[in-house]
Amino acid sequence: MKIQIKQWLSKMVVVATALFAVQSVMAAEGPYELTQKAANTLFADLKAQNAQIKADPNVLKSLVRKDLMPYVHVNYAGSLVLGQYFRSTTPEQREKFFSAFDQFIEQAYAQALTLYTGQEAQVQPAQMNGDSQASVKVKLMQSQPVNLTFQWRKNSKSGQWQVYDMSAEGVSMVETKKQEWSNILRKDGIDALTAQVLKAAAVPVTIKK
Template identity: 80%
Template sequence: MMKLLFKTWLSKMIVLATALLAVQTVTAAEGPYELTQRAADKLFADLKSNNAAIKSNPNMLKNIVRNDLMPYVHVNYAGSLVLGQYFRSTTPQQRETFFAAFDKFIEQAYAQALTMYNGQDVQVQKAQLNGDSQASVKVKLIQAQPLNLTFQWRKNSKTGQWQVYDMTAEGVSMVETKKQEWSNILRKEGIDALTAQVQKAAAVPVTFSKK
């Protein structure tokens, strides 16, 4: 029962994350609040204009996530946080392979979660800055029981672009959740085994649940 509730909660987090992080055009001058505030419009427009095609081919949601979201997610940074203490014991090639699998895993997870979206409204609050390169944006998903989330943004030191690397729902971090979930396999079997598991999860087709 608890596992089912957690999966439902995580799906809701991912739905809102996808809705809020999709952007059409990003410039380094734009801040986390501006990106978050206007992000939903692009994704909602794509979902609406492709609704019929998505119904017949749910995997099309992967394309939408790939085009609208993934270029603006700091996959490698998030992945390094997930690896935690095991990061230093991996080779550059192992990390590169893991990050590529993690990238596809996020794409699949967000696309699958989008099948649950049913038009909820979103409220976005002003960004809270933490120095020059860190910020958080609080958002609320309006529904019978409102869901409060916080998106963690980091300015890429190479590009100057703000990118999301984590989000929390009611105080629970998504990065920390995956870190804890995957630490056992990292400890016992190593990164290659985890990468294979992540690749398998990423390859799962997107489907609509049968009501």
């Protein structure tokens, strides 16, 4: 099955999982090294669990939870999505939203992985922006190559590099969700958005035939 670019733009996360699944992360490793290591790790996991995934696609959620989510900067990404509405929310409301957003990312990444068919990913050296920000460009090799950019941020407390955003063909996942959800935040508030995000996170993973 061929992946069309518009599918990438709608899901925004098709190979994010394939590039950031790291079982053992050392602060001394940079975004470029982590990207290469992560790709090898997840590709191996996908191959090893291929039969289980075909029998139950929701296995992908467990794989994403184990291999990816500990290394995604969910709270930072979530605060960017909330944008100007962040300050008008309580700490409790934000924590509930971040928890829902965490589950949403897990489901979205797992569903996106059903589109992966073994494409080669070419990783370019990281572009540093100071000491705590970096971007890594990746080209997914297929009939119509897809250009991806992953944004990394160094956690000031742990010193660990974490991913907080990705762009496919120049379209940012964070900015897309920020625009998509801003009307709900403006009209109904963060509690309504959290409920909607939780509902989306609960959708089962399916493989299209």
